Every structure is written in C-alpha cells, then in structure tokens.
Amino acid sequence: MSLHQLAQPQVAPVPDVKQRKARGRRLRGLKPYLYLLPVLLSVGYWIYRPLVQTFRLSFYQWNLLPTSPQTYVGWQNFQNLVTLPEVGKALANTLIYTLGVIPFSLILPIIIAIATDNIGKRSRNIYRALIFLPMIMAPVAVSSVWRWIMHPTNGILNQLLMSVFGLEEPIRYFTDERWAIWSVTFITGWKLIGFSTLIFSAAITGINKEYYEAARIDRASWWQIIRHVTLPLLSPTILFMAMLSTLFASEWSFSYINVLTQGGPLSSTTNVYYLLWTYGFQSFNVGVSSAAAVMVFVGFGIIALGFMKLTKKLSFFDN
Amino acid sequence: MGNPSGVRRGLASLTLKHAALIALSFLAVFPLYWMVVTSLKPEAEVFTSSLLPAHWTLDNYVSAWNSIPMGRMLLNSLGVAFAQTATQLFTAILAAYAFTRWEFRGSGLLYGLIGLTWLVPFQVIMIPNYIVISGLGWRDTLLGLIVPNIASAFAVMQLFNTFKSFPKTLIEAAHLDGASDWSVLWRTIFPNLRASIASIGILLFITAWNDYFWPLLVTTKLENSTMQKGLQMFISSEGSMWGTLMAATTLASLPVLVLYLVLQRQIIDSFVKGGLR
Numbered sequence: 001m002s003l004h005q006l007a008q009p010q011v012a013p014v015p016d017v018k019q020r021k022a023r024g025r026r027l028r029g030l031k032p033y034l035y036l037l038p039v040l041l042s043v044g045y046w047i048y049r050p051l052v053q054t055f056r057l058s059f060y061q062w063n064l065l066p067t068s069p070q071t072y073v074g075w076q077n078f079q080n081l082v083t084l085p086e087v088g089k090a091l092a093n094t095l096i097y098t099l100g101v102i103p104f105s106l107i108l109p110i111i112i113a114i115a116t117d118n119i120g121k122r123s124r125n126i127y128r129a130l131i132f133l134p135m136i137m138a139p140v141a142v143s144s145v146w147r148w149i150m151h152p153t154n155g156i157l158n159q160l161l162m163s164v165f166g167l168e169e170p171i172r173y174f175t176d177e178r179w180a181i182w183s184v185t186f187i188t189g190w191k192l193i194g195f196s197t198l199i200f201s202a203a204i205t206g207i208n209k210e211y212y213e214a215a216r217i218d219r220a221s222w223w224q225i226i227r228h229v230t231l232p233l234l235s236p237t238i239l240f241m242a243m244l245s246t247l248f249a250s251e252w253s254f255s256y257i258n259v260l261t262q263g264g265p266l267s268s269t270t271n272v273y274y275l276l277w278t279y280g281f282q283s284f285n286v287g288v289s290s291a292a293a294v295m296v297f298v299g300f301g302i303i304a305l306g307f308m309k310l311t312k313k314l315s316f317f318d319n
Numbered sequence: 320m321g322n323p324s325g326v327r328r329g330l331a332s333l334t335l336k337h338a339a340l341i342a343l344s345f346l347a348v349f350p351l352y353w354m355v356v357t358s359l360k361p362e363a364e365v366f367t368s369s370l371l372p373a374h375w376t377l378d379n380y381v382s383a384w385n386s387i388p389m390g391r392m393l394l395n396s397l398g399v400a401f402a403q404t405a406t407q408l409f410t411a412i413l414a415a416y417a418f419t420r421w422e423f424r425g426s427g428l429l430y431g432l433i434g435l436t437w438l439v440p441f442q443v444i445m446i447p448n449y450i451v452i453s454g455l456g457w458r459d460t461l462l463g464l465i466v467p468n469i470a471s472a473f474a475v476m477q478l479f480n481t482f483k484s485f486p487k488t489l490i491e492a493a494h495l496d497g498a499s500d501w502s503v504l505w506r507t508i509f510p511n512l513r514a515s516i517a518s519i520g521i522l523l524f525i526t527a528w529n530d531y532f533w534p535l536l537v538t539t540k541l542e543n544s545t546m547q548k549g550l551q552m553f554i555s556s557e558g559s560m561w562g563t564l565m566a567a568t569t570l571a572s573l574p575v576l577v578l579y580l581v582l583q584r585q586i587i588d589s590f591v592k593g594g595l596r
Contacts, residue, residue, distance in 0.1 A: 029423070031417075031421065031500065032417040032418075032420070032421040032423040032426070033417075033423070035413045035414065035416055035417035036413070036414050036417045036418075036429060038409075038410040038413060038414070038469070038470060039410045039411065039413070039414040039433060039470040039475055040414075040429065040432075040433075042410065042467075042469050042470035043432070043433055043436055043470055043472065046444075046448060046467045046468075046470075047436045047439055047444060048432075048436075049447065050444035050445075050446075050447035050448050050451075051439055051443065051444055053446075053447035054443055054444060054446065054447060057446065057447070064446070064450075066450075066453070066454070112339060112340070112343060115335075115336055115339060116336050116339065116340055119333075119336055119337075119340070123337070123340075125584075127340045127343075127344055128587060129583045129584075129587070130344035130347055130348050131340075131343055131344055131347050132347075132583070132586075132587050132590070133347050133348060133351060133579070134347050134350075135590065136525055136529075136575050136576075136579050136586065136590075137351070137529075137572060137575070138528065138529035138531065138546075138547050138550075138571060138572060138575070139529065139531055139547075140531050140547045140548075140550050140551050140554075140571070141354075141547075141550065141568045141571050141572045142350075143551075143554070144354075144550060144554055144564060144565075144567075144568040145350045145351070145353065145354045145565070145568060146350060147554065148353070148354070148357065148561055148564065148565060149350055149353060151561075154366050154561070156353065156368050159368050160368070190346070190347075190350075193343070193346075193347075194343075194347055195590065195591075197343070198587065198590075198591050199591055202591050247438075251440050251441070251442070254442070254532075255531055255532075258535075258551075259551050259554060259555075273440065273442045276442045276443070276445075277442060280445070280446050281536070286446055289446060290446065293442065293443040293446075294443075296440065296442070296443060297439065297440070297443045300438070300440070301438060304438055
C-alpha cells in the first residue's frame with residue numbers, strides 16, 4: 001500500500017506556462033479531490049471496505065483460515081445468534097454497563113460541576129488537572145493498577161475495608177460473579193468521571209450570567225434556578241454526553257474485560273463487543289461474529305440516529 | 320451580605336465544595352500514586368499498606384526491564400505513535416484545507432462520510448482488516464500497526480474547525496502575491512495555526528500510544544508489540560509479581576504522564592473541545 005505516494009500528485013512540478021492555461025481549468029476542478037485523496041482512500045479502504053465485508057461475511061460460514069472455503073449459509077448465522085444462550089447474557093450485560101456508567105458520565109459530573117461553579121480560578125485549575133488524569137491513562141495500565149488495588153487478599157482496598165470497616169470476607173472483585181461486572185463498570189466510570197465533569201463545568205461557565213441575575217431578581221430559590229435555568233440550558237451538553245456514554249460504554253469496557261476477567265466468571269462480564277471478539281478470534285466462527293457485528297452496528301446506529309434527532313429538536317434551547 | 324450568619328454559611332458551603340473536589344481528586348490520583356509507590360518498594364514491603372516505601376529501590380524496574388523486552392516495546396510504541404501522529408496530521412491538514420479552501424461538488428457528502436466513521440466500532444471491522452494485514456504478511460510488523468491508521472476522522476474534523484476560523488483575506492493576499500495553493504497552505508496557513516495543530520497532534524499521540532485493540536490483533540511476539548500489548552501479556556503471565564508489574568505499568572504510562580505534566584492545560588482544553596475520539 002502506498003497511500004502516501006498517491007497523495008503526491010499535487011506536489012508535482014508546475015507545468016510551464018503554455019500548458020498551464022489549457023490544463024489549468026481541469027486541474028482546478030480536481031484539486032480539492034486530490035487534497036482529500038489520502039484521507040478518503042484510507043477511510044474507504046480501512047473503514048468502509050471492511051464494513052461492507054463484515055455484512056457480506058455475516059452470510060457465510062468460515063473459520064478465518066485463508067485455505068479453507070467460505071460457504072454461503074444465508075440467514076443461518078443470524079438465526080444461530082438468536083438461539084445462543086450467551087447472546088442474551090451479553091445483551092443484558094451491555095445494558096448493565098450502559099446504565100451503570102451513567103452515574104459517572106452524567107449524574108455525578110453534573111452535580112459536581114454545578115456545586116463547584118464559581119470557585120477560585122487558581123484552585124479550579126489545580127483540581128481540573130488532577131481530576132482529568134485518569135482520562136489520559138492507557139486502558140491496559142488502568143486495568144493493571146486496579147487489578148492490584150482490588151486484589152482480594154493483598155490489595156489495599158480490601159485491606160482498608162477489613163481493618164477500618166470491619167469487612168470479614170475479602171471481596172473477590174473480579175472472580176466473584178456477583179461483583180465482577182460492577183468492578184468493571186466502576187473502572188470504566190472512574191476513567192470517565194473527570195472528563196465528563198470538565199465538559200459540564202465548561203458548559204456551565206458558558207451560561208450567560210444574566211439569566212441568573214434575572215432569576216434572582218424574581219426571587220427564585222437556589223433549587224428553582226438549577227431546575228429552571230441551569231439544567232435546561234445544559235440540556236444540549238447532557239444529551240451529548242448521554243449519547244457518548246450510551247454508544248461507547250460497552251466499547252470502553254472492552255479492554256478491562258479482556259485484561260481483567262476475559263468475560264468471566266461464568267460469562268458474567270461479557271458484553272456484545274467481547275462476544276464478537278471471542279466468536280472471531282477464539283472460536284474462529286467468522287460468520288457468527290460478523291452477524292453479531294452487523295446487529296451491533298445497526299442497533300447502535302439506530303440509537304445514534306435517535307440521539308441526533310433529539311439533539312436537533314432540543315437545539316433551539318441554545319439561543 | 321453583612322450579616323455574620325450569611326458569611327458563615329458561605330464559608331461552610333465553600334469548605335464543602337473544596338471537600339467534594341478534594342475527594343474526587345483523591346479518587347482520580349490515588350491509583351496512580353499507588354502504582355508509582357508500589358513500583359518503588361522492595362519485595363518485602365510490597366504487601367504492606369504503608370503509603371511510602373521505607374527503603375526506596377529501583378529493583379522492580381530492573382527486573383521488569385530484564386523479564387520482558389521493555390526497550391524494544393517502548394521503541395515500538397514511540398515509533399508507532401510518532402508515525403501515526405505525523406501521518407494523521409499530514410493527511411488531515413490536506414483534507415481540512417480542501418474543505419475550507421474550495422467549494423466543490425460532493426464536499427458535504429464527503430465530509431459526512433468521514434465524520435460518520437466514528438459510528439463504526441473497531442470490533443465491527445476488525446476481522447476484514449485483520450485478513451488484509453495477514454494477507455500482506457504484515458502481522459508482527461510496525462507497518463501493519465501504522466498503515467491502517469494513517470488517517471483520523473477526528474483529526475480532520477478538529478482541523479476543519481481550526482482552518483475555518485483562518486481569515487480568508489490573508490489567503491487572498493497570499494494568492495494575489497502569486498503563491499500557489501500548495502504554498503498558501505504551508506507558508507501562510509500552517510505557520511499561523513501551528514499551535515492548534517500541535518495540540519491536536521498531542522491528542523493523537525496520546526491516543527496512538529494508548530491504543531490496545533489493534534496491536535492486540537496484529538502482533539503476537541512481545542518484541543514486535545507495543546507497550547500496551549506487552550503489558551497485557553505481562554499481566555497474564557506474571558500477574559502476581561506486583562512490584563515488577565507496577566514498574567512495567569509505570570513505564571507504559573510514563574511518556575503520556577510526562578506530556579501531561581508539561582502540557583496539561585493544552586491537553587485538557589483540546590480534549591474538552593474535541594470530545595472523546
């Protein structure tokens with residue numbers, strides 16, 4: 001692949017003046033496309049081509065070996081998906097991840113952002129820098145650190161809970177099926193909470209202070225101001241974060257699942273993305289994996305469209 | 320506001336605000352603190368919950384360095400992250416220039432096609448891409464890690480917004496002076512937007528450095544993989560050598576942490592402006 005070279009035509013030496021005029025007009029029309037070529041080729045080849053191929057593969061049975069044949073099986077992969085018991089489990093878990101992340105992506109950040117508005121500028125910057133830190137950390141590194149902190153017998157979390165709060169049995173955060181999914185959700189949320197808080201803080205800072213003045217003159221109470229001024233004006237941001245967290249909560253938790261639980265115990269932490277992964281690269285069932293991928297893509301696509309519609313509907317709040 | 324009870328209430332609420340923020344900061348920072356502190360403790364102290372090592376040591380770093388090809392993996396990660404950042408910036412600069420400089424047929428559609436890619440999760444396209452990379456014989460090579468990522472829709476959209484704000488009159492002036500479109504881009508626009516381009520570049524670098532999915536698929540041998548993939552393999556093989564593991568984790572996070580230490584203001588701003596991807 002020489003995508004770079006394909007990007008080169010526009011640096012070719014300028015043709016001499018005579019030719020220039022004749023070719024000039026045609027080239028002029030082509031120019032924007034030439035500048036776009038590298039990105040379009042890359043996006044087309046590495047995102048849209050595989051997307052189409054995934055749709056195609058969802059109708060075939062294949063084990064990923066180049067030498068073995070791909071057999072057309074029609075809708076059978078989709079029918080298999082519906083009957084596989086782990087699919088239901090993965091869907092239910094996906095819902096748990098999606099809802100479980102909301103306190104970290106919406107509720108707590110909104111509360112914190114509202115409560116800490118108009119704090120001194122210097123201390124605000126220090127808090128910002130600290131709170132944001134988890135966001136830039138690599139998911140694998142984050143998994144590694146929490147695996148140590150939440151280790152059942154040697155981790156500092158259980159040590160603290162046992163010595164200070166009198167916990168008797170150490171909690172097995174990643175191997176106890178009642179806890180595992182919540183542990184993974186917590187870690188996903190931990191990485192996110194600082195980022196969301198900053199997004200909401202920025203939105204609140206952007207609200208015109210005259211609205212508050214007016215509300216105060218009308219003798220609105222603190223709660224009334226939040227309920228009728230702050231929250232409605234924040235609604236585009238709230239919607240935006242709700243969309244991000246709904247669409248990506250399960251994808252973000254993927255790394256933690258893969259490093260910390262591998263979907264277990266008893267597939268209690270698996271989700272749809274992890275299922276795609278295991279079908280594709282553990283049981284080498286490309287057809288079923290692709291069928292699941294198609295369902296995931298269509299499902300989340302519909303959700304995204306819904307959110308975009310809602311955003312459009314609400315956007316008049318802004319002005 | 321002169322009455323003392325009001326002042327006291329104001330003070331109380333300010334204290335409460337700071338308490339909440341300190342608690343949140345603690346929650347955010349403590350795991351990283353614990354990572355670094357554990358990595359500096361000698362073997363005998365690792366299992367104690369003392370907040371500082373009684374005897375500081377770098378033994379864990381030495382053993383991490385010796386038990387996996389850490390140097391190679393760090394170099395791989397740096398190489399991949401730099402190459403990805405550079406190519407993504409370059410391709411995105413060209414694209415953003417095209418979108419903002421000319422009106423042409425299909426520009427809205429093409430921009431939409433680029434923008435919509437954020438709706439395509441990695442796991443949905445991983446198998447076909449994996450097949451291509453395998454077919455090219457690029458598994459376990461840096462090329463296989465870099466080439467699928469030479470363009471970033473995120474970078475295009477961020478730079479589009481940056482380029483849009485660039486004054487048209489300056490472009491016209493340069494053009495009247497006889498500058499070609501290519502030199503308008505690199506002599507007029509680029510130098511002026513260098514700061515914003517750099518901060519987008521930092522974001523791309525962090526994303527590339529932290530990437531885990533693609534190396535997980537494409538590389539199998541430790542000496543060919545990036546730091547993140549190597550760390551994951553280390554966790555699954557030597558998962559209970561906590562001191563060594565925390566040293567490896569610290570090393571895997573170090574470049575990003577150093578960047579953050581120096582440039583946190585810009586990093587936070589561009590993250591908040593740019594969303595998550």
